[in-house]
Amino acid sequence: MNKHYTNMANGVKLLCINSEKFKTNCVKVDFYMPINEYFPALNVLASFMGHTSKKYNTVKKFNSKVEGMYDAFFDVSISTVGEKVLIRFTMEVLDDKFTLDGNKISEEAIDFLVDVISNPNCTDEGFDEEFTAREIRFTLENIEALKNDKRAYAVARLRMLMCNNEPYGIDHEKLEKDVKNLDSKALLSAYNYMISQATVVITACGSISENMLTEKFKNFAHSIENRTPAKLETVFVTKADEIRYFTEKMEVNQAKLVIGLRAGMQNNNDNYYAFRVMTDIFGGGPYSRLFTNVREKMSLCYYCGARLVREKGIILIQSGIEEENYEKAVNEIFNQLDIMKKGEFTDDEFNSSVIALSDAFKGVEDSPSALCNFYTAQVFDEELVSGSEFAERISQVTRQQVTECAQKVSVDSVYLLKGEGAK
Amino acid sequence: MSNIKEVKNELLKDSYYEIDHSSGFKIFVYPKENYSSTYAVFGTKYGSIDTCFKKEGEKSFTEVPEGIAHFLEHKLFESEELDAFARYAKTGASANAYTSFDKTCYLFQCSGNFEDSLEILLDFVSNPYFTEQTVLKEQGIIGQEIRMYEDEPGWESLFVLLRAMYHNHPVRIDIAGTVESISHITADLLYECYDTFYNPANMALAVAGNVTVEQVLSIADKMLKPKESKKIERTFQVEPENVVKTYDERHLSVAMPIFAIGFKENVKTPERTLKESMVSNILLDILAGSTSSLYEEMLKDNLINTTFDTEYFEGYGYSAHIFNGESAEPEKVRERINEEITKVMKNGVDSETFQRIKKKHYGSLIMDFDSIDSIGNSLISAYFNNEGIYDQLKLLESITVEDVNNRLRTAFSIENSSMSVIK
Numbered sequence: 001m002n003k004h005y006t007n008m009a010n011g012v013k014l015l016c017i018n019s020e021k022f023k024t025n026c027v028k029v030d031f032y033m034p035i036n037e038y039f040p041a042l043n044v045l046a047s048f049m050g051h052t053s054k055k056y057n058t059v060k061k062f063n064s065k066v067e068g069m070y071d072a073f074f075d076v077s078i079s080t081v082g083e084k085v086l087i088r089f090t091m092e093v094l095d096d097k098f099t100l101d102g103n104k105i106s107e108e109a110i111d112f113l114v115d116v117i118s119n120p121n122c123t124d125e126g127f128d129e130e131f132t133a134r135e136i137r138f139t140l141e142n143i144e145a146l147k148n149d150k151r152a153y154a155v156a157r158l159r160m161l162m163c164n165n166e167p168y169g170i171d172h173e174k175l176e177k178d179v180k181n182l183d184s185k186a187l188l189s190a191y192n193y194m195i196s197q198a199t200v201v202i203t204a205c206g207s208i209s210e211n212m213l214t215e216k217f218k219n220f221a222h223s224i225e226n227r228t229p230a231k232l233e234t235v236f237v238t239k240a241d242e243i244r245y246f247t248e249k250m251e252v253n254q255a256k257l258v259i260g261l262r263a264g265m266q267n268n269n270d271n272y273y274a275f276r277v278m279t280d281i282f283g284g285g286p287y288s289r290l291f292t293n294v295r296e297k298m299s300l301c302y303y304c305g306a307r308l309v310r311e312k313g314i315i316l317i318q319s320g321i322e323e324e325n326y327e328k329a330v331n332e333i334f335n336q337l338d339i340m341k342k343g344e345f346t347d348d349e350f351n352s353s354v355i356a357l358s359d360a361f362k363g364v365e366d367s368p369s370a371l372c373n374f375y376t377a378q379v380f381d382e383e384l385v386s387g388s389e390f391a392e393r394i395s396q397v398t399r400q401q402v403t404e405c406a407q408k409v410s411v412d413s414v415y416l417l418k419g420e421g422a423k
Numbered sequence: 424m425s426n427i428k429e430v431k432n433e434l435l436k437d438s439y440y441e442i443d444h445s446s447g448f449k450i451f452v453y454p455k456e457n458y459s460s461t462y463a464v465f466g467t468k469y470g471s472i473d474t475c476f477k478k479e480g481e482k483s484f485t486e487v488p489e490g491i492a493h494f495l496e497h498k499l500f501e502s503e504e505l506d507a508f509a510r511y512a513k514t515g516a517s518a519n520a521y522t523s524f525d526k527t528c529y530l531f532q533c534s535g536n537f538e539d540s541l542e543i544l545l546d547f548v549s550n551p552y553f554t555e556q557t558v559l560k561e562q563g564i565i566g567q568e569i570r571m572y573e574d575e576p577g578w579e580s581l582f583v584l585l586r587a588m589y590h591n592h593p594v595r596i597d598i599a600g601t602v603e604s605i606s607h608i609t610a611d612l613l614y615e616c617y618d619t620f621y622n623p624a625n626m627a628l629a630v631a632g633n634v635t636v637e638q639v640l641s642i643a644d645k646m647l648k649p650k651e652s653k654k655i656e657r658t659f660q661v662e663p664e665n666v667v668k669t670y671d672e673r674h675l676s677v678a679m680p681i682f683a684i685g686f687k688e689n690v691k692t693p694e695r696t697l698k699e700s701m702v703s704n705i706l707l708d709i710l711a712g713s714t715s716s717l718y719e720e721m722l723k724d725n726l727i728n729t730t731f732d733t734e735y736f737e738g739y740g741y742s743a744h745i746f747n748g749e750s751a752e753p754e755k756v757r758e759r760i761n762e763e764i765t766k767v768m769k770n771g772v773d774s775e776t777f778q779r780i781k782k783k784h785y786g787s788l789i790m791d792f793d794s795i796d797s798i799g800n801s802l803i804s805a806y807f808n809n810e811g812i813y814d815q816l817k818l819l820e821s822i823t824v825e826d827v828n829n830r831l832r833t834a835f836s837i838e839n840s841s842m843s844v845i846k
Contacts, residue, residue, distance in 0.1 A: 019457075021455070021456060021457040021458065022793050023435070023789050023790055023792055023793050024790050024793050051729070058719065059713070059718070059719050059722060060714055060715075060716065060718075060719045063713040063714045064714045064779065067712075067713070067714050067779060067780070067783045068779055068782065068783075069786075070782055070783065070785065070786025070787075070789075071782075071783040071784070071785075071786035071787040071790070072786070092790070094786045094789060094790060098434070098435075098786075098789050100782070100785070134722065134723070134725075137725065137728070138728050138729060141678070141679060141728050141749065142728075144678035144679065145678050145679070145730075145749065146678075147676065147677065147678045148576050148577075148677045148678055148681070149575070150574045150575075151571075151574075250676055251675065251676035252574050252676070253570050253573040253574050254567065254570040254571055254573065254574055256574075285508075285512070285517070286508035286511075286512070286518075287508065287509065287512040295564060296560075296564075299560050299561075299563030299564050300563075300567075301564070301567050302564055302565070302567040302568040302571055303571070320567060320570070320571045320574075321567070322567075322570075348512070351513075352512035352513065352515075355512075355513070355514070355515035356512065356515045356516075356517065358515065359514075359515035359516065359517070359533055359534045359535055359536075360515075360517060360534075362459055362460070362534035362535065363459055363460030363532065363533075363534045365459055366455075366458045366459060366460050366632070366795065367793065367794065368793070387459075
């Protein structure tokens with residue numbers, strides 16, 4: 001029988017995947033919201049809620065509680081999925097059968113999770129002042145630290161420049177300014193917004209019973225009357241009119257090249273499996289066109305790959321090169337894209353990609369955390385597909401479909417981050 | 424005939440098989456019930472620190488260029504006909520390899536065609552093929568890999584620290600070598616290193632997941648041929664007790680200074696016992712882990728952020744306790760850490776904290792047995808250190824507060840510590 005999320009309340013969905021094979025139980029609580037004016041405060045809020053709560057109101061108390069539950073892993077993260085903001089609370093905890101004192105540690109961990117979500121360190125006036133200031137500092141340092149990772153920085157810049165008129169094109173400088181201007185009241189507003197208007201998705205995997213999970217989240221799910229989740233939409237730009245070129249300078253030893261393509265997808269389910277195979281043949285595994293040509297034949301780089309961002313319908317190509325090889329590398333990448341469009345990839349490449357992708361997705365059921373992520377990523381789809389079904393759909397993709405997908409792809413932006421001393 | 428022994432653990436309700444294969448190789452098979460994927464790793468106890476060695480019977484030591492173990496790892500994937508990646512492309516396995524300070528491992532993960540993939544793994548690692556032409560091509564690719572790491576401040580800060588702490592020990596050299604050092608690598612040198620380190624006495628195969636002993640043996644019997652085991656003598660220049668310098672820095676463009684502080688242990692014998700390593704990790708958690716007072720106070724005083732972390736760093740002939748993170752005032756962080764060490768040396772470790780941290784380590788040891796790649800890699804590491812994969816669980820119980828206090832007093836010397844800063 002296919003798995004499906006049940007509606008606990010309006011805008012609150014729950015899925016419990018039972019499995020006895022793990023030594024760990026995992027619960028993820030996801031809050032999906034649109035990218036809007038709350039985004040800066042939500043960044044600080046995620047950091048805040050991962051470090052203290054009303055009951056555990058210092059970092060030491062909070063972390064000691066988590067550590068005392070046999071080194072449970074607790075984390076609150078913020079990311080974007082297409083043009084949705086996702087705040088994810090993750091709890092991974094040792095299965096009850098391994099505790100030394102017979103403790104029901106899973107129940108304790110879920111109680112902690114529910115409490116942290118429901119009772120943050122705030123009053124009716126706002127979040128705790130001292131911690132707000134500290135969490136704003138962490139968030140600012142975290143945004144600035146993007147510059148430390150030159151590869152990630154280059155991708156973030158390309159994303160901003162390429163999608164400058166879309167919510168997806170997050171401007172980190174603006175985000176930094178906005179975060180600086182936040183206060184404890186803004187955090188409270190963001191929290192109230194999240195609790196009342198986010199779509200909430202609870203996914204669990206392990207030996208936890210669905211009844212227990214439902215019971216634990218019951219009060220939380222019904223705490224908001226007439227919850228009306230905010231509308232979640234992502235704009236899919238299907239074609240780039242012309243290629244835009246951007247070059248920026250920074251102190252880097254190796255130049256970082258990022259190319260953004262519009263895949264031509266109308267929505268995240270539009271020919272998804274064929275687009276996935278196409279992107280993989282083009283720049284996925286070591287059998288891909290980019291790896292075998294740009295790296296192996298031309299020795300231009302150590303890494304050169306492409307990945308499909310399904311939720312936004314774009315493809316990102318990344319490589320690290322010497323500056324003087326910029327044109328050579330870009331020309332060869334374009335050349336390989338043309339080969340994909342003409343359908344001139346080999347049967348071997350096509351078969352390799354199908355078999356590698358199918359194989360990888362069959363293995364998704366061997367980790368509680370990966371399994372939760374796999375299903376929660378499908379929560380907005382009409383049906384939930386298992387790892388094996390996913391593999392099956394990949395294997396049904398034809399060469400013709402791959403070529404047709406490649407023909408829909410258009411190059412939007414080419415971004416180079418090069419050294420300060422460069423011409 | 425191969426000799427097969429089953430090793431059980433009652434607590435985990437797991438078991439694995441240790442096989443002395445007729446070829447002379449050691450093989451481990453760790454079946455995981457109801458898992459759909461399998462992880463296999465074939466490793467040799469040969470890493471970046473092995474730059475000077477001789478085989479039994481030889482008169483003089485051979486000195487080889489820095490980075491050659493890693494270079495050899497790249498080159499083994501090639502053969503006279505299809506390279507290993509092209510062969511894996513037909514089975515769908517996801518394959519990779521890594522070189523560390525003291526070992527080189529070749530691995531794959533798959534859900535189907537396990538036997539075919541294992542055959543590829545054992546075949547390509549057993550059959551080297553190098554030519555001057557392919558060596559030359561790889562210099563370009565690895566050159567770009569080295570350049571990529573030059574832009575990663577966390578990596579740089581570790582190596583600046585290691586060079587500040589170690590006068591002679593080759594742990595101070597970069598795993599991939601330098602663009603200059605790898606230019607001296609030739610096909611003949613690669614064969615020489617291969618011949619020395621890639622033989623049964625120095626290697627092991629570990630397989631974990633959806634697998635049986637029969638499956639592994641059916642391929643191992645066919646592919647692993649008896650080979651002469653070589654006794655290897657490694658030599659290191661004498662390493663003084665003191666550090667080279669107490670402070671060093673390097674400039675890279677970073678948002679905030681990135682630091683690493685290392686306490687060099689004066690090692691009397693080349694290897695630490697498993698118990699010493701475990702006690703060191705407990706000690707670091709007590710001193711500066713996320714539940715320590717030091718951590719909380721430094722957060723409060725704006726000296727660190729949540730990237731602050733600790734690591735016990737050890738291998739053949741080296742041992743250091745490392746603290747790293749981001750800080751606007753790294754010198755102050757260093758002072759605080761030194762003060763804390765002095766204080767705990769005098770007062771001893773708090774027993775309640777010790778018990779909590781011990782429980783934490785117990786939980787994390789068990790949870791590691793959910794992951795097949797973690798099991799595979801641990802089997803190899805434990806074997807190379809003459810240990811078993813369940814030894815840590817058994818030893819943990821026996822560790823006392825006195826062990827932790829003793830370790831602090833013997834392994835830490837503020838005088839013999841260094842700090843690196845990337846800014």
